[in-house]
Structure formats: C-alpha cells, structure tokens
Amino acid sequence: MSLPEGLATPALMVDVDVLDRNIRRMAEASLSQGFALRPHAKTHKCLQIADRQLLAGARGLSVATISEAEAFARGGVDDLFIAFPVWPDADKARRLRRLADEVALRVGAESVEGVQRLGDAVRGSARPVEVLVEVDSGNHRTGVPPGSAGEVGKAAMDAGLAVAGVFTFPGHGYGHDAQARERAARDEERALSEAARTLRDLGLDIQVVSGGSTPTVGRWQPGPVNELRPGVYVFNDATQLALGSCGADDLALAAAATVISVPAPDRFVLDVGSKVLGADASPWVTGHGYLPRFPQATVGGLWEHHAVVGLPAGVEGPRLGSVVAVVPNHVCTPVNLADELVVVQGREVVDRWPVAARGANT
C-alpha cells in the first residue's frame, strides 16, 4: 500500500485497486462454483463498498444489526439478512416492521420466544419476512444444536413467518493451520445439512443453507451449502495474513500514522492507538498490527493514542515525523471507529467514503 503525500494522521486508508481485486476474486470464486454470495457488511459499513459487492454479483448483504440494515436500506440496498438472533423489544419491533415494508428482509432466530416476538413485530408487513434458523456448528456462541432446528422452525411457522433456511458462523475456523480450517468447514457443512434436513422433515421449503467466514470460504466444495457470507475479505487484516488466507499484496486497509517519538534505536512511537486500530488481540499475531514497510516490527504497546513499535537489532526504523502504514489485527473494529475512509489509488487520494453505518449497534 502506497502512502499519499501530506495525509493528515491518523487516518484509515483503503487501496481501492486492492479492494476491487479482493471483491472480484471472491465473487468469481463463489459464483463460479454455484454459491450465492451475501457478504457481511459489518466489516466495511460503507455504501460505496456495498455497491461494488452487489455489482460484482452478490445477491444481497448480511448485516449484524437492525440499524446496519437501516443504513444500507437508506443507501438503496433492497435485499438484507440480519445474521443475528434479533430480540425485538418495542423499539426494534417498530423498526423491523418498517424495514420489512421496504426491503426483502431475512432475520436470524434461534429461540422459540425470539421467533414469537419476531412474528408479532412484522405481522402484516408489505413483504413476508423470512427466518433463517441459526445453528451452532462448533463455535458455541449462539445457535441451536442442528437437531433442535425443528423446534425453532415450527415456532416460526406458528408465528406466521416464512422459514427460508439455516445459517451458522464457523468462528472456530480461525485456526492457525489449514487442517483446522478444513475441519471447521466440514463441521459447518455437517451441522447445516442436518438442520436443513430436520426442517425439511417438517415440510418446510428450505432454500437457503448459509455459512462461510473469510478463512473457511476457500475450503468449500459445492454441496448442501448454497450461500456464503464472508466479511473481512474485502480488506483483509493482520490476522488473515497470519492465517494465510491472504497475502501481503491483498491488504487493502491500513491506518496512516506519524512517528511522534523515537526514544531509542530499537523502538518508535506512532500517533495511533486503540481508538484508531481497535484493541482486538489476535492469537495469531504478535502485538497489535502489521507494518508492511517494517514486517519485522512488533506493535508491542498500544494505548488509546499511542502505539509503541519495537524493532529487532540492526533493523533501521522510520525517522521522526515520517508517516507509516499499520494494518490492524482485526479490520472490522477500526472501521467502526472512523467517520470516513480515505480512498487511495497509487499515491493519490481519490475519494473519501463515509462509514455510513458506523456505530450502528442497535
């Protein structure tokens, strides 16, 4: 990633050529094998990137919250899946109903009570809301065991909702070795197949069998799963690089940071901290980010507005006042901290994209 001259720091930069290549590659790889692609937009929260994903062939977007769905609906996206077991309180019920009048809406569910509330919330909406039952494929976060999908599916039918499919998040695919990722992809396939079968046994027309995170997505063979929801691939990050699911040339986002202090030859301090890079630790990265120009450096200390970067003996660091790029450990967090992304092509700033769904957590 090249650094434009005169960029005020700290700032999040996106290399638009790398971004476009990442989007195109994922679309080609998914669509050529017959998968529908529904990228997770929580990673970028930008209308401009959503448009690029849809233009490349994505069927719609996945989002994490109702307010993310609202932001993308305002931007003209008309096919949205809230990949989260929404619990509609009074406010959320009103907003879900409004969304259901405007866009093709799918919502995640994993409890009988949850779908009952969801049914109450969207009853009589202009378009039928589709439910996808969340299945736990080994990550042990939310989702029912595959064999229990039927209970949720039945409750959804009783609540007047269309049950369109099943989904899972294979978070345990973030393993260091290819075998762990392979195993997670197989777990995912097995869990989704069983859940889909359970629902079909109830007479439901299960159209959507949805899985896939960025690390597992390349592991797929066409089979029972027919929709993929990767998110991070648009930008990639230091974790994906360490996992081997991308190369250094595929890193599309970095923070531009100024060297504000050089206390000793073996370390320097940057004007970025957890309020720019996020504070996500990564079991696969030593420290708090990756510096493409100083790949041997370690961001050993991270405060809110300081990053202390260590260098091995004999490696020359940057000069006081110079600007360097830092690729975050986990890209979804820093994007949600920024009001805009500075769009870079070559060494030029060509645009600034608002992070339209920043802070859209409800």
Next chain:
Amino acid sequence: MSLPEGLATPALMVDVDVLDRNIRRMAEASLSQGFALRPHAKTHKCLQIADRQLLAGARGLSVATISEAEAFARGGVDDLFIAFPVWPDADKARRLRRLADEVALRVGAESVEGVQRLGDAVRGSARPVEVLVEVDSGNHRTGVPPGSAGEVGKAAMDAGLAVAGVFTFPGHGYGHDAQARERAARDEERALSEAARTLRDLGLDIQVVSGGSTPTVGRWQPGPVNELRPGVYVFNDATQLALGSCGADDLALAAAATVISVPAPDRFVLDVGSKVLGADASPWVTGHGYLPRFPQATVGGLWEHHAVVGLPAGVEGPRLGSVVAVVPNHVCTPVNLADELVVVQGREVVDRWPVAARGANT
C-alpha cells in the same frame, strides 16, 4: 446502577448521581490539598460532563488530540491542555493556530524537532501557547528522561514558545497492589521534580508540574507536583474496581444489554460485543467486563455483537429477553464507540448526552 424500563439495547448508561459524586469527591480531595485539577476529558468526551468538572473546581481540561480540543473549545471550554506530543503537519499547524487564537492553550512536547514545528505553527497567535515538556517517569511510552528535559525546553524557548512546565503519565501505576501504585506515584514525583529543576536551571519560570492517573491520584501528598490529570474517575470501570481504586457503588457507567440466548444453565449470551464494550483486555479482570447483578459471572467470549457470559455452578442467570448491566474493562474505549450516553437517575432516563468528541482522533 438501576436499569430503566424499556431501554433499547445495547446502550451506554450513565448514573448521574454516581457521576456527580465521583466528580465532587475528586475535586474536593485534590483542591483541599492544594492541587490544581485538570481532568482528562478523553474519558467522557461530553460537554455536559466537562461543565460539571469545571463547576466543581477544575481549572481546565486535559485532552489527547487537537480535535478533542476543538470539540471542547466549541463547547465553551477556554483552558485546554493537549497532553500529547503533537507533531504538527500542515493541517494540524493550521488548526493549532486557530485554537491558540481562541483559548488558553497548552501543548505537550518531547522532541527538539517537535517544538520547532510547534513554534512555526503558532507564531503570532493571539495568546501565547505554553509548552509542557513530557517526561518518562517509568511507563516507557513517550517522554524524555527527566535529565533531558532541558534540551526540549531550550528548543522551545528558541522557537518562541513559553515553557510553562512538565508532565508525565504514570501508566505503570496500574499495578495490582497498593505498593505498585505507591511506587509509581513516587517515581512520578521524582521524575517531575528532576525535570522541573533542570528547566528552572535554564532560567525558566516553571509553574506547572503535572501528573496523576486515576489509580495514583489518591497517593499524592502535596509536594513538587501541583496539578493532577485523572480521567477514568468520573465513571470508573471494571479495571478500577479490580485495582481497588473504586468500589462497586462508584461505577457510574454500564452498557445495558439484552439476553438474546440461553444455550445452557451455565451461560447466556448478550447483544453487546466489542463494538459497544471495547475489546481492551485488562490484566486485572478475568474476561471482558463486570456484571453488577452477577458479580460471579465472567464475560468469557466477546465478539463484535455478542458477549458470552459464564456462570459458576449453582448460580442462577438472567432470563432470556431480560436486560442486564455490563461495566466495561476500560471505560474510555466504549464511550468513544457511542454517539450518546443515556443519562439515568434512579430508574428514570432523564437525558441523553451526545459524545461530542467521539472519534476526535486527529
């Protein structure tokens, strides 16, 4: 902290009575011993809280960035210290000059080149900009060794800047035991005294000797240090509770979260994650937060929009759909993620305060 009925989650709540008590106590403790109080506003980023601090007797505010200073200046605060070694690029130089025309401005510095650029930036401003030399008192982040303060001070004089004092951040005072905090406070005192002496030896009129984080602030005795800059004390957090620098009744901020899943009797899942609570690990807290109603619970898993909370055997958890409070590990990060704070008194929502300086990182 009481939970109001019908609050849409996730949301950050501030208990205004606890907040006011925290502000009053810190002001009384500091002022009664003759310290000037200049609280760090990066913790709250709210004009309403700044006003309360100033009303309680704070002399001005500390901030971390020029854009935080701009936000508080717009809100009417006229005495601001940017407690950071600012490196003025072209954009920052323009903005510093504008600030210097409007408010009493102090800026941190710790390099000869940094103060030279600062001098160029603010030359001819309506009010003289004062420099405070940053000293490393043992935290090893930024700041010069105490004996080197003179070089920076001399360069500042040469650049036409007024050198008003010295400051440090005793980050190593975040130790588990009282002795570590005591030692950090003594380190701080020693380093600041030496740096101040070095500058006075140059003939400079050193007025400000500034230190103090929330954990060390209670450790002070009047002496060479004459200004304190605690930040976190307004809200406190799970780390301060674990360190013993506050009690459970002094926690003024928590995230309100809904129980969206109860997969087993020993755990439940909340609709808050790192995009609400922040992802700061704390060496003094097991997990990612503290639940006042379930003090034995551990937030063992944190994703962007999910917190998986574990319970010890025999402890009954909350029901699906109920709302619980989660106190974050480190309060400065979640506040910077939220657009507003929901102000609670008793069980009523009495106001909503915009986080005016949210994302103000440049």
